[in-house]
């Protein structure tokens with residue numbers, strides 16, 4: 425199956441289940457429409473004479489990967505798509521040389537997933553029950569995960585169309601983020617930064633990295649796509665912390681744009697679910713492999729030889 429067939433088959437299979445609504449976006453679904461429209465706005469400055477032979481391998485916060493394309497944080501839909509799906513996703517991502525990132529609920533079997541050898545990260549939500557949140561932060565660090573993520577953008581929980589999903593969250597303060605930093609000895613990533621002000625606060629609170637993200641249209645309506653705010657954020661934090669991005673990335677061309685904006689890694693949410701629904705762990709591997717192959721093709725024609733070497737000037741705004 426090629427990539428568009430995997431997406432089509434996976435989407436159809438998920439829509440036939442009672443979790444199909446999870447593919448939708450918050451309220452008016454503006455964020456979904458805007459994600460695609462903004463990514464599509466940019467074209468490439470071709471530079472093909474002396475084309476490069478790109479190598480997509482990279483190392484980020486002590487983790488070696490074959491590709492800058494990783495999974496974005498998700499748990500809940502995966503076992504509903506395939507029984508035992510979390511292990512399959514782990515195996516698929518391991519085979520692709522990528523990274524797995526879990527979300528809510530925190531899987532009971534993080535240890536078993538980590539044993540597949542896939543580099544693993546796990547997110548924690550800003551639970552109203554702060555005691556439970558800190559307990560989770562402590563517990564996940566004993567499972568073999570490589571990074572800890574904290575969702576700074578889930579303060580009002582999550583919402584799909586008019587349906588409130590997570591409702592047990594409340595925003596984190598700067599001093600709480602500093603306390604979280606003290607609790608977490610692994611690399612700590614703040615997910616959901618969408619402004620220069622929050623990016624600077626993330627650096628000051630001691631984050632090792634940020635994910636510029638609108639949570640894939642599952643939190644607030646009328647949030648921008650990351651590309652609308654990335655130049656100012658990257659300029660403010662460049663060289664201080666690692667920058668990652670997610671939201672609407674579907675193709676190698678989308679990934680190249682993310683790299684050009686200054687991200688070290690690009691996260692995929694729904695495409696991982698489509699791969700799993702289309703062909704289990706192999707489908708997940710195929711999604712990452714095919715996007716990475718598309719990326720290599722493009723990189724060689726814009727004069728980029730590695731993920732860390734994609735110039736912003738590659739993009740025609």
Ligand SMILES: Cc1cc2nc3c(=O)[nH]c(=O)nc-3n(C[C@H](O)[C@H](O)[C@H](O)COP(=O)(O)O)c2cc1C
Nearest residue numbers: 446496497498527528639640670671672692693694
């Ligand atoms: C069904 C579903 C569940 C998600 N669960 C979480 C979660 O538990 N924690 C989190 O930080 N993000 C969660 N996300 C958001 C993703 O991590 C990511 O930010 C988003 O999906 C990226 O956009 P994309 O789906 O267009 O690639 C979820 C997204 C989807 C579609």
